[in-house]
Amino acid sequence: MSRVVVTGLGAVTPLGHSIGSYWQNLKAGASGIGPVTLTPANDELVQKAVAEVKQFDPLAHFPEREVSALDRVSQFAIVAAREAIAQSGITFDMPLSLRAAAIIGSGVGGQTTHDDSFRRIYREDRKRVSPLTIPRLMVNAPASQISMACGLRGPAFVVASACASATHAIGLAFHMVRSGQVECAVTGGAEACITFGTLRGWEAMRVMSPDVCRPFSRGRMGLILGEGAAMVVLEPLERARARGAEILGEIVGFGMGADAADLTAPDRGGMVRAMRAALADAGLAPRDIQYVNAHGTGTAANDESETGALHDVFGTHAEKLAISSTKSMVGHALGAAGALELAAMLLAAREGIVPPTIGYLGPDPACDLDYVPNKARAVTIDAAMSNSFAFGGLNAVLVTKKFS
Amino acid sequence: MCDQEVMGADFMTDIASDVIAIIAKRKRADKPNVELSDRLDSLGLESLDGVEMIFDLEEKFDIQIPYNANTGNLRTQFDTVNDVVSAIESLVAQRKSPAT
Structure with missing residues (x-):
């Protein structure tokens, strides 16, 4: 079993189109939340x-004839993957290419293409849709597009588990590198589903905040939909050392499980089991963790259940944890969220700075x-944990360590 | 008059009978009928039942019901079935005579 290290990070986020701008803005407590522009705010x-990921110009990243095959979600995915790979310094020549994986989380894939294409025929009474409609919208497109754009010929697929997609994807990639099944992995998550139809669907669930996202705070009103992508390059420690790569952090544990209970209501017991499984996989005790990047959606139900689960897992050590929800700044990027949060957690450990939970008005008795x-x-x-708890009761948790 | 059919011993409006039918479709409590005096928390509504019920009511009456699940649940916002009926009647009246 190899130790698995991170040697590249990339991100496209509501707080910047690079990992550097994302992290600077997270540390500054900036908000990426604002009025919708991707669909008319009528x-x-x-x-x-x-x-939203603001002012993202696909033509700044891709030739025009390539853009027609790329939904916004795949554009984000490729831009983030290229940044991570560039930072890692790896070139995927033969034979490494054959043993390099692209395992990507996405909740819904090419939702913009879905909405735009079907609006044409259902609402605008147009007669046809683009011949690239299907390859743009297919949920595996982000992984396929990364494999093609970056020359990865090993295992490549998308993992879909709603809000836990990226964490499941990264966890699988971590285990594949650790066991030697692959020699390198590009992994993370991508989502771009701020469309009229999707927003209306989220509205109907009555869980959305009208203005900002205040996880764990008194007076929180729900979640804010986000988008973006974050990717990491994973490789065995010995390989990274041999090529003199800069090591940004280490992934040490992954745990997952299902509630088998309610479709949307969070389950404290399921959260606890996933966190304990991740700690066991890491070989760490609860007291070894200093920082938790919480799922922290800002809904009444999640934040209360997650707080309870943290008490259950960490006991008296829970009070000593620094816990934050970066969703307060970048919203909930669903299938990309776990990757955005892994990136934040790795950089937090590296620099010794915990990004805040913004919009916090004061304590809620249920979130103490x-x-x-x-x-x-x-x-x-030294060690940190990131939680992802999805609709459908699917839970995934990663544990990382500062590299030393 | 079609509303004669739904009038029982007590007078019941069209709106009330429609609301009762919508709530009855979602209830999980083992109880034959939904009455105006029933408390919502006696009807065994779970998780998504509330928002599905709101969707049915909005569709039926062409109204927008202000409701956020994070600031309370249906059972805390409406005590009885009759409270729901009153709220719907008021929203329907607003729709018919837009604010001046």
Whole structure:
């Protein structure tokens, strides 16, 4: 079994189109949430606050004839993957290419293509859709497009588990590198589903905040939909060392499980089992963790259940944890969320700075832990945990360590 | 008059009978009928039942019901079935005579 290290990071987020800008803005406690522009904010739409990737110009990244085959979600995925690979310094020549995986999380794939194409025929009474409709919208497109754009010929597929997609994808890639099944993996998540139809669907669930996202706070009103992508390059420690790569952090544990209970209501017991499984996989005790990047969606139900689960797993150590929800700044990027959060967690450990939970108004009696309110904090982090709990009761948790 | 058919011993409006039919479709409690005086929390509504019920009501009456699951649940916002009926009647009246 190899130790698995991260040697590249890339991101396209509501707080910047690179890992550097994303991290600078997270540390500054900036908000990426604002009025929707990707679909007209007319009276048909109740939910007008979202966390969009702003001013993303595909032609700044791809030749025009390539763009026609790429839904926004695949554009984000490739841009983030290229940044991560460039940082890692790896070139996927033969034979490495054959043993390099692309395992990507996405909740719904090419939702913009879905909406635009079917609006044409159902609402605008047009007679045909683009011949690239299907290859753009297929949920595996982000993994396929990364494999083609970056020359990865090993295992490649998309993992879909709603809000836990990226964490499941990264966890699988981590285990494949650790066991030697592959020699390298590009993994993470991508999502771009801020469309009229999707927003209306989220509105109907009555879980959306009208303005900002205040995880764990008194007066929280729900979640804010986000989008973006984050990718990491994983490889065995010995390989990274042999080529003199800069090591950004280490993935040490992954745990997952299903609630087998309610379709949408969170289950504290299921959260606990996934966190314990990740700690066991890492060979760490609860007291070894200093920082938790929480699922922290800002809904009444999640934040209360997650707080309870953290008490159950960490006992009295829970009070000593620095816990934050970066969704307060970038919204909930669903199938990309776990990857955005892994990137934040790795950089937090590396720099010893925990990004804050912004929009925090004060304690809620049901959420009684330290959520690093409103302002980043210096914390010495040896090990950290990131939680993802999906609709459908699918839970996934990663544990990382600062590399030393 | 079609509403004669749904009038029982007590007078019941069209809206009330429609609301009762919509709530009855979602109830899980082992109880033959839904009455105006029934408390919502006695009807065994679970998780998504509430938002599905709201969807049915909005579709039926062409109204927008303000409701956020994070600031309370249906059972805390409406005590009885009759409270739901009153709220719907008021929203329907607003729709018919837009604010001046």
